[in-house]
Amino acid sequence: MSMNERSAVLSDRRRQIYKKDTADRDADIVCDVNSVAGAMSQRGCVYNGARVVLNPITDAVHLVHGAIGCAAYTCDIRGSLSSGPETYRYSFSTDMREKDVIFGGEEKLYQALRGLIEEHRPPAVFAYSTCIVGVIGDDLRAVCKRVEEETGTIVVPVQSEGFKGNKADGYHAACDALLEIIGRSDRGADSPRAINLLGEFNLAGELWVIKNYLAELGIEVVATLTGDARVAEIMQAHTAGLNAVQCAGSMTYLAKKMQKKYGIPFVKVSFFGLDDTEEALIKIAGFFDEPALVKRAWKLCRERRAAVDRELDLYRDVLKGKRAAVYMGGAFKTLSLIKAFRDLGMEVVVAGSQTGKSEDYEEIRAEAMDGAVIIDDAGVLELVELIGEQEVDILVGGVKERPIAYKSGIGFCDFNHERKRFFSGFEGLLNFAREVHATVNSPVWAAYRKITTADRRPAIADKECRFERGDGR
Amino acid sequence: MVDIAECPDIERQALAINPAKTCQPIGAVYAALGIHGCMPHSHGSQGCASYLRMHLSRHFREPIITTTSSFTEGQVVFGGSGNLKMALKNLIHIYKPEVVGVHTTCSAETIGDDVPGIVEEMRRAGELPEDVKVFCASTPSYVGSHITGFANMVKAAVDAFAENGEAAEAVNVLPGFVSPSDAREIKRILKIMGTEVVVLPDVSGVIDAPMTGELKLYQEGGTKIEEIERMGASKATIALGREAGNAAGMALATNFQVPLEVLPVPIGIDNVDALLMRLSAVMGKPIPKELEEERGRLVDMMLDAHAHWYGKKVAIFGDPDVTEALTGFCVSMGMEPEHVLTGTRSKDWKAAVTMIAPKATVVDDSDLFMLHRLIKRNPVDLLIGNSYGKYIARSEGIPLIRVGFPITDRANLQHFPVVGYAGTAWLVERIGNTLLDWKEDRTPDYLVELIQ
Structure with missing residues (x-):
């Protein structure tokens, strides 16, 4: 079934799916719209977006003002590690009941905040406001202000009513909350080479890998937003000379605001994959206008690349020609994955995101191979169909995509909150290659193929004739 | 280390820390999944459906289907009726369910959408295909817990579909919020008993459907609508667990005069015995030898292991029906339940558990922060509960036996039942040998013994 004849897809959805081939060059992908009612969207809400961005701030208390579910579903799910405080792992909720909904929840929020501050003394x-708070109209901002004045503890309202948009709007709400903290204190000694890392969440310790490189180059990180962050560091973030933005979907908004308010320029970087990591380090080093620094950065990249390249070759051998589908929250990750897979000799044949913007899809379109399908806000059926149609060997995504992959008889790699090994940096690609290999080439698929009546994946000959349209193969 | 510093007792009326429950809609989704060909529909923001699916997926490691009304600001101001109508039309068109189980969320309830009214309006206007059934439950997230939502959805199914009919020999069994493997085990026991039975909901064969190489939205399992229709004519209803089963059981008793018996979740010898004896009385049939032999083997296992259980202090937390049964089982093995805690509010549960374990601190409507404090005050040797207990177990240096929902950090556990004699046997092995492993891991070399 071709993309245009697709019967299982709502007509409104067709414009959110795009196949890269010669005929369609000028077609635009429609994105950044709300999911269609009745669809089984894979995508979250405003609160979801705000919570994932802010949750890694390790020493802060994250209080969810709403019914219990919103706190329960986000209890320590992020997988971002801390080198110190563990407060962020706790799930605090006002646990709103019927009487709070009828009479308003402001008093309960006030009591909860006062109690929390007294008991835990967080910085x-x-x-966070949730749907119900938006419906009954609690003045979150006023309550936070009152408590802050009374206690002297910073209390930041996060305006994240779920229905106010999608996950991307939640990123904005989180950035707005961060802006209320940034600039509240100054650093003692100004380092000439100091940057912030934006959109790095220290999943499986990835931040530490990046920080090690930067430390080797003599570049100081003032604040990471928000992996392994402390409130005190974020307060000083305005003193950095440069913002390096990794998860562009969540943090470009903040970078732009900081540029306007504090005059801090920003660069978009990715620390995933050999080429992207190298490019990121050179870009950051190059910013400081010190030829020696750039030279050191090149040297570091050369050495680290060499250290992993030989082992990577082993994986390239066994992964060559495999086909991947990538469905991520943010589009920038999708882009990086396309490049990294290519480095492993693999191709991304389905590329999608929950929250991509049109400029992101433009970049993905440029990077993707011909014949790749690009999709915004994919549903379950669409993913399943594309996995079959595009003859995918591995799906890269998050928690909801994992069982879809296994049921479809293909491998899976969690590139989201649940990654268990760091993927950042040169060594990270090695971890990634190992994980991809472990799932794609696992002997368990033999058991799978025994119980299926027919191999879903067409034979090689079939494959060749399918791609006559000229996809460069 | 995730630990909680000792801090003075502060009455926390306004705050939950590390919840021991979640909201009604997830229970509603889980119950609806146990109906054959059913698409659960979440009338609320898209985030709700996303979280419900994610949470269930993390526990079951299976794809979970649920559609959403995708609320935006417009619905909150003008009502969600338009979105519900569009959603139902769309989802029936794309996902082709036989049944749609609509549940509400906190926003939908507060806006005041009359969901059954909207569905009825669509039905009258011919906007719903004749052959697609739609039923609705009111499940505001700010009332009760996921167990309440589960109970409400099961009751909604009974209210919508059960009919009067010619008196039948069948027995209705409401298994409550348990794993697919538990539902499967209950069905196995009933089959051996020779009981004609309707199990509602029946998540076995839906959420633990075997791998076939094909990803299907609807699996072969699940209670069929025709079966639910017949429930009104059944001989009796047995609800296994008061909190999750009573509502539907009462509806059948009130509307169709089907006698209701509420029994505990069949974990532990006594509770399984109670179920079998009740079935035997209702059906007028003896208990088959096969089950007696299973029971005999279980008693054998309990005796072989009992010595190192005796006097061990245990804390149990989780959902009310399951924790109540687990408490009884631990007592029967000679353990001393020190703390029993649930996030769901229930005076009946509190009274029942206190009766089983009079010395235990029994707390309802509470959270894991409270549990941790209780354990710090009165330490225990063992913790039984879901994955959220791991932080308490780690910081107190005690083992955690994972039973309940959700279990997010160990694979495959949902495939092993804890109910019936077989499930109890698994618990006997798991708990007993964990206690031995734990002891041995901390034993110096010169004290290690080959024979335990």
Whole structure:
């Protein structure tokens, strides 16, 4: 079934799916719109977006103002590691009941904040609003302000009513909350080479890998937003000379605001994959206008690349020609994955995201191979169909995609909150290659193929004739 | 280390820390999944459906289907009726369910959408295909817990579909919020008993459907609508667990005069015995030898292991029906339940558990922060509960036996039942040998013994 004849897809959805081939060059992909009612969207809400961005701030209290579910579903799910405080792992909720909904929840929020501050003495509290708070109209901002004045503890309202948009709007809400903290204190000694890392969440310790490189180059990180962050560091973020933005989907907004307010320029970087990591380090080093620094950065990249390249070759041998589908929250990750897979000799044949913007899809379109399908806000059926149609060997995604992959008889790699090994940096690609290999080439698929009546994947000959349209193969 | 520093007792009326429950809609989705060909529909923001699916997927490691009304600001101001109508039309068109189980969320309830009214309006206007059934439950997230939502959805199914009919020999069994493997085990026991039975909901064969190489939205399992229709004519209803089963059981008793018996979740010899004896009485049939032999083997296992259980202090947390049964089982093995805690509010549960374990601190409507404090005050040797207990177990240096929902950090556990004699046997092995492993891991070399 071709993309245009697709019967299982709503007509409104067709414009959110795009196949890269010669005929369609000028077609635009429609994105950044809300999911269609009745669809089984894979995508989250505003609160979801705000919570994942802010949750890694390790020493803050994250208080969810709403019914219990919103706190329960986000209890320590992020997988971002801390080198110190563990407060962020706790799930605090006002646990709103019927009487709070009828009479308003402001008093309960006030009591909760006062109690929390007294009991835990955090450097800051993030108070998140949820759907119900938006419906009954609690004045979150006013309550936070009152408590902050009374206690002297920073209390930041996060305006994240779920229905106010999608996950991307939640990123904005989180960035707005961060802006309320940034600039609240100054650093003692100004380092000439100091940057912030934006959109790095220290999943499986990835930040530490990046920080090691930067430390080797003599570049100081003032604040990471928000992996392994402390409130005190974020307060000083405005003193950095440069913002390096990794997860562009969540943090470009903040970078632009900081540029306007504090005059801090930003560069988009990715620390995933050999080429991207190298490019990121050179870009950051190059910013400081010190030829020696750039030279050191090149040297570091050369050495680290060489250290992993030989082992990577082993994986390239066994992964060559395999086909991947990538469905991520943010589009920038999708882009990086396309490049990294290519480095492993693999091709991304389905590329999608939950929250991509049109400029992101433009970049993905440029990077993707001909014949690749690009999709915004994919549903389950669409993913399943594309896995079959595009003859995918591995799906890269998050928690909801994992069982879809296995049921479809293909491998899976969690590139989201649940990654268990760091993928950042040169050594990270080695971890990634190992994980891809372990799932794609696992002997368990033999058991799978025994119980299926027919191999879903067409034979090689069939494959060749399918791609007559000229996809460069 | 995730630990909680000792801090003075502060009355926390306004705050939950590390919840021991979640909201109604997830229970509603889980119950609806146990109906054959059913698409659960979440009338609320898209985030709700996303979280419900994610949470269930993390526990079951299976794809979970649920559609959403995708609320935006417009619905909150003008009502969600338009979105519900569009959603139902769309989802029936794309996903082709036989049944749609609609549940509400906190926003939908507060806006005041009359969901059954909207569905009825669509039905009258011919906007719903004749052959697609739609039923609705009111499940505001700010009332009760996921167990309440589960109970409400099961009751909604009974209210919508059960009919009067010619008196039948069948027995209705409401298994409550348990794993697919538990539902499967209950069905196995009933089959051996020779009981004609309707199990509602029946998540076996839906969420633990075997791998076939094909990803299907609807699996072969699940209670069929025709079966639910017949429930009104059944001989009796047995609800296994008061909190999750009573509502539907009462509806059948009130509307169709089907006698209701509420029994505990069949974990532990006594509770399984109670179920079999009740079935035997209702059906007028003896208990088959096969089950007696299973029971005999279980008693054998309990005796072989009992010595190192005796006097061990245990804390149990989780959902009310399951924790109540687990408490009884631990007592029967000679353990001393020190703390029993649930996030769901229930005076009945509190009274029942206190009766089983009079010395235990029994707390309802509470959270894991409270549990941790209780354990710090009165330490225990063992913790039984879901994955959220791991932080308490780690910081107190005690083992955690994972039973309940959700279990997010160990694979495959949902495939092993804890109910019936077989499930109890698994618990006997798991708990007993964990206690031995734990002891041995901390034993110096010169004290290690080959024979335990």
